[in-house]
Amino acid sequence: MATDKTFAQSLWSWCCSLKLTIVLASLATLLTMGGSLVMHFNPRVFSGMDMQVLNDWWQLRGADNLRLSWWLPAAGISSVLLALNTLCCLIDWLGKVKTRWRKSGEYCIHCGFILIVTAFCWGGFGGWRLPEQVLQVGQTLPLPELPGHYLRLDHFQPVIGDSGRPLDMLSDLSLLRGDLVLKQEQVKTNTPLIYGGLVVVPVSFGQRADGFRFATANGIIDLRQGAQLALADNGLDLQVLNFWPDAARSGAGQVVYRGDQLNNPAFEFVLSRAGQPLWRGWYLLREGLPQELRRHGVILRPTDPLGRYYSVLTANYDPGAYLALVGSVFIGVGVWLALFSFYYKRARGDRPDVA
Amino acid sequence: MTKIMLYSAFAAYAASVLCYLLNVGLKRRSLQTVALLLVLIGFVIQTTQLGLRWNAAGFLPVTNLFATQFFFSWALAATYLYFELRYRIHASGLFVMFMNLLLLGSALPRDPQLPPLIPSLDTPLFTLHIIFSFVGYALFAMAFSLGVLYLFQRHIGAHQLPELSQLRKLNEEAIFLGFALFTLCMIAGSLWAYIAWGTYFSWNIKSVWSTLVWIFYAGMCHAKFIRRWQGSGYAWLSIAGFGVVLFTYLGIGLLLESNHPLE
Numbered sequence: 001m002a003t004d005k006t007f008a009q010s011l012w013s014w015c016c017s018l019k020l021t022i023v024l025a026s027l028a029t030l031l032t033m034g035g036s037l038v039m040h041f042n043p044r045v046f047s048g049m050d051m052q053v054l055n056d057w058w059q060l061r062g063a064d065n066l067r068l069s070w071w072l073p074a075a076g077i078s079s080v081l082l083a084l085n086t087l088c089c090l091i092d093w094l095g096k097v098k099t100r101w102r103k104s105g106e107y108c109i110h111c112g113f114i115l116i117v118t119a120f121c122w123g124g125f126g127g128w129r130l131p132e133q134v135l136q137v138g139q140t141l142p143l144p145e146l147p148g149h150y151l152r153l154d155h156f157q158p159v160i161g162d163s164g165r166p167l168d169m170l171s172d173l174s175l176l177r178g179d180l181v182l183k184q185e186q187v188k189t190n191t192p193l194i195y196g197g198l199v200v201v202p203v204s205f206g207q208r209a210d211g212f213r214f215a216t217a218n219g220i221i222d223l224r225q226g227a228q229l230a231l232a233d234n235g236l237d238l239q240v241l242n243f244w245p246d247a248a249r250s251g252a253g254q255v256v257y258r259g260d261q262l263n264n265p266a267f268e269f270v271l272s273r274a275g276q277p278l279w280r281g282w283y284l285l286r287e288g289l290p291q292e293l294r295r296h297g298v299i300l301r302p303t304d305p306l307g308r309y310y311s312v313l314t315a316n317y318d319p320g321a322y323l324a325l326v327g328s329v330f331i332g333v334g335v336w337l338a339l340f341s342f343y344y345k346r347a348r349g350d351r352p353d354v355a
Numbered sequence: 356m357t358k359i360m361l362y363s364a365f366a367a368y369a370a371s372v373l374c375y376l377l378n379v380g381l382k383r384r385s386l387q388t389v390a391l392l393l394v395l396i397g398f399v400i401q402t403t404q405l406g407l408r409w410n411a412a413g414f415l416p417v418t419n420l421f422a423t424q425f426f427f428s429w430a431l432a433a434t435y436l437y438f439e440l441r442y443r444i445h446a447s448g449l450f451v452m453f454m455n456l457l458l459l460g461s462a463l464p465r466d467p468q469l470p471p472l473i474p475s476l477d478t479p480l481f482t483l484h485i486i487f488s489f490v491g492y493a494l495f496a497m498a499f500s501l502g503v504l505y506l507f508q509r510h511i512g513a514h515q516l517p518e519l520s521q522l523r524k525l526n527e528e529a530i531f532l533g534f535a536l537f538t539l540c541m542i543a544g545s546l547w548a549y550i551a552w553g554t555y556f557s558w559n560i561k562s563v564w565s566t567l568v569w570i571f572y573a574g575m576c577h578a579k580f581i582r583r584w585q586g587s588g589y590a591w592l593s594i595a596g597f598g599v600v601l602f603t604y605l606g607i608g609l610l611l612e613s614n615h616p617l618e
């Protein structure tokens with residue numbers, strides 16, 4: 001019985017030992033030092049690490065490239081063991097807190113470190129990332145890992161400097177659960193939408209052509225998908241069914257979609273009278289107005305493309321983010337306490353304990 | 356104006372190094388006083404210049420290689436003055452100020468023009484991140500100098516240098532203060548990264564090595580309690596640690612592609 005107790009005490013002392021801390025910290029440091037260089041020189045394997053949470057990346061890339069990535073679980077295990085060793089030290093100190101309260105700062109840092117390592121593991125296994133999602137005004141983006149939740153872009157406004165340099169991008173975003181608005185935020189640089197563990201940040205923006213401006217017999221009009229033009233003189237209606245920024249006519253005469261970059265824009269029109277369709281077809285601007293439209297007296301002369309901004313956003317979910325924040329508060333408080341304590345002890349002439 | 360102030364600070368630091376060097380041979384107390392005075396003059400000039408640049412830019416201008424070298428040099432001079440005025444480390448100043456001279460000297464040929472601010476850097480968290488980071492680096496540089504002096508004193512010996520116990524104590528203080536400030540730098544940086552990019556840790560090589568610097572010095576804060584790592588061992592660790600810091604600051608910024616490029 002006495003031997004068991006001694007063994008348990010020895011085991012506990014070993015778990016709390018400073019030498020174990022040094023060994024584990026050195027191991028984690030050396031593995032990560034080497035690994036970081038492997039990482040840097042093998043972007044094919046490692047470049048996507050920030051686009052996914054660690055567990056997803058490991059399953060997609062890491063596990064298939066063990067020759068290059070073995071150090072990562074090794075360093076991870078060392079770090080987790082270091083956190084456990086730190087936890088043992090913290091528990092040990094809590095048992096002696098009455099006599100060692102002056103070390104509160106140092107042990108706040110220990111506590112913060114344990115929380116951050118825990119939060120990092122939680123986020124790495126329980127989180128997800130949706131990088132660089134393109135969203136146009138009015139469009140919604142489902143969050144697949146949060147069923148029933150959507151992001152909706154209500155308004156977008158880029159901020160451009162005098163020199164033409166983009167300064168910011170203001171995205172009015174709504175987070176919805178079904179039809180219920182959970183949160184609204186104007187997302188811009190350094191101002192994300194945060195809800196629970198979800199954080200949505202702006203990445204960039206762009207402009208996509210979504211129509212054309214035309215000169216007509218009755219003045220200037222803007223035509224986009226869904227627009228309707230009443231040709232007053234003869235009771236005809238011209239409706240825009242589709243607009244494609246880049247289209248081409250196939251050998252069979254069919255119009256095919258080629259992309260979102262403005263190159264060979266095309267409109268699909270329906271011409272009708274009193275609700276009765278007279279003609280339906282494509283107008284490729286480079287080909288000129290179709291014969292059928294001209295025959296019915298339609299006059300359209302394209303002048304400028306019409307563009308609509310879109311916002312590029314990244315949505316990350318990290319269930320451990322708040323825990324990490326609590327950990328950083330512990331560390332921050334601990335640092336200041338340790339600084340005061342250090343100078344207090346120095347003033348008293350205390351020397352560090354020698355193990 | 357910028358160049359004049361820059362060269363004036365450099366000249367003051369160069370003259371202080373010269374005074375410390377002469378003092379090694381002549382052993383005159385007055386030379387130490389003049390050297391300290393020159394460091395103070397250089398520091399005041401640098402502080403004024405930093406204030407003017409900050410005011411002109413509207414943000415702490417530490418966003419390119421010139422500006423980081425300049426700020427690092429200012430932080431190193433401040434660190435040295437703290438140790439000199441508090442502990443009277445005297446001749447130890449030669450090595451520290453020589454390092455500072457090299458740092459500021461390498462900034463002289465670079466373009467001091469203020470670059471436009473990248474929008475994501477326009478936050479107080481960036482300012483805190485930078486200040487804590489470079490003052491932390493400066494304290495690690497100080498610890499490196501004290502480590503070298505400790506080994507010099509132990510193996511060769513010099514009357515003008517503080518005693519071994521004093522050097523050890525100062526080294527431990529520099530490491531502890533550096534670690535404390537670098538920890539605050541990491542907290543500010545992580546919070547900033549979270550609101551700017553949606554993650555508090557990135558697998559970019561700079562972030563990884565910054566974490567390594569933190570773990571290394573956290574380990575050093577523990578190592579001082581282990582007898583075999585005290586004294587010479589701690590001095591060697593201080594030297595190795597500064598190697599890690601230099602690689603993180605300059606090596607990654609200049610040699611490798613990172614999210615903290617230095618141009």
